Amino acid sequence: MPDTNKVIRETDADALHLAKALLRTARYGALAVLDSQSGRPLASRVAVATDIDGAPVVLVSALSSHTPALLANGRSSLLLGEPGKGDPLAYPRITLLCSARQVGHSDPDYERLRRRYLNRHPKARLYVDLGDFTFFRFDLEGANLNGGFGKAFVLTRDDLISAHAANADIAAVEQSALDHMNSDHSDAIALYAKHFAGAKAGDRTKGRTWRMSGIDAEGFDLIADDDVASRVFFDAPIQGAGDIHRVLAEMAKQACQQHAASCNANQAETGSFNKV
Known part of the structure; x- marks a missing residue:
């Protein structure tokens, strides 16, 4: 053997x-x-x-x-x-x-x-x-x-x-954060999918409606049309619920730098990604 x-x-x-x-x-x-x-x-x-x-x-x-x-x-x-x-x-x-x-x-x-x-x-x-x-x-x-x-x-x-100890803190606000992102920032979520999940998901990102289904200390989960899922990892684990807004805004700005056309179109319709 x-x-x-x-x-x-x-x-x-x-x-x-x-x-x-x-x-x-x-x-x-x-x-x-x-x-x-x-x-x-x-x-x-x-x-x-x-x-x-x-x-x-x-x-x-x-x-x-x-x-x-x-x-x-x-x-x-x-x-x-x-x-x-x-x-x-x-x-x-x-x-x-x-x-x-x-x-x-x-x-x-x-x-x-x-x-x-x-x-x-x-x-x-x-x-x-x-x-x-x-x-x-x-x-x-x-x-x-x-x-x-x-x-x-x-x-x-x-x-x-x-x-991570931060998970307990994050769990307490997770649903409100998800509801806020999915209701008010679908443009940013689509950008996360395109920039951070696109290289792994390929053409699966095209023509799909993405939503955020979970957040934890190490990253967040995206799901499209309830049949395709992607994982986006943070560069480093966040330390608590207070970091969610900051990190998501930074990631939106980072994605915007690579996808200027998409950002310009979304900003014209929904406002600045700074509001994430």
């Missing part, structure tokens, strides 16, 4: 960036659990969002076979990463090793998880409050990252979780 030490690459900044991007942009994934009756592996497709620290969040029905499995044994894994055209194995993906925890209505984390999940999956409002649906938060224990052929990494929990 080959020496796995020679196959697994040393974790570097690019690997961490890719892993966190896969985690934050996932709209769905393959959830693997142990069947509560037979003990056999059971895999299901689930819609995925993230808590503010990056931990995956899933909304499940009691009618689904994976729900009793998770209640009986929280050990599970999530495979994230969407293939494109051509060979699906050429695209990056990550398998998360998790311990799932049910989050009920009385849990102090419930409202935050519900809010962030619905920001990512707004159509879930139709059933999120039905009695047989419940949230699970997947606490990460490690991960296997495959960045493409010959790019294998073994990651730890600390590699993936954004354990």
Whole structure:
């Protein structure tokens, strides 16, 4: 057998960036659990969002076979990463090793998880409050990252979780900041998508309506037409809610310098980006 030490690459900044991007942009994934009756592996497709620290969040029905499995044994894994055209194995993906925890209505984390999940999956409002649906938060224990052929990494929990003290402060104002940006600064959001996500998303940015679906200490999430997601990282983690306005305004100005035509048109219609 080959020496796995020679196959697994040393974790570097690019690997961490890719892993966190896969985690934050996932709209769905393959959830693997142990069947509560037979003990056999059971895999299901689930819609995925993230808590503010990056931990995956899933909304499940009691009618689904994976729900009793998770209640009986929280050990599970999530495979994230969407293939494109051509060979699906050429695209990056990550398998998360998790311990799932049910989050009920009385849990102090419930409202935050519900809010962030619905920001990512707004159509879930139709059933999120039905009695047989419940949230699970997947606490990460490690991960296997495959960045493409010959790019294998073994990651730890600390590699993936954004354990910044500022997240609690940001969570308290996150929804008001999102509502403000999406209602009053759609022009700036489109510019963020074009400048910061465009190189990664390619033609996906064209002709789509982008909105901001989450903010945390390390960056923010964009989603277009509820089917394409992009992650924009800050140059450095912000220190609290008070930094959100400043950093977003600076990023808008930075993007304007590269896309003057778009800025001039938007400023003429909606006013200066200085108001971000």
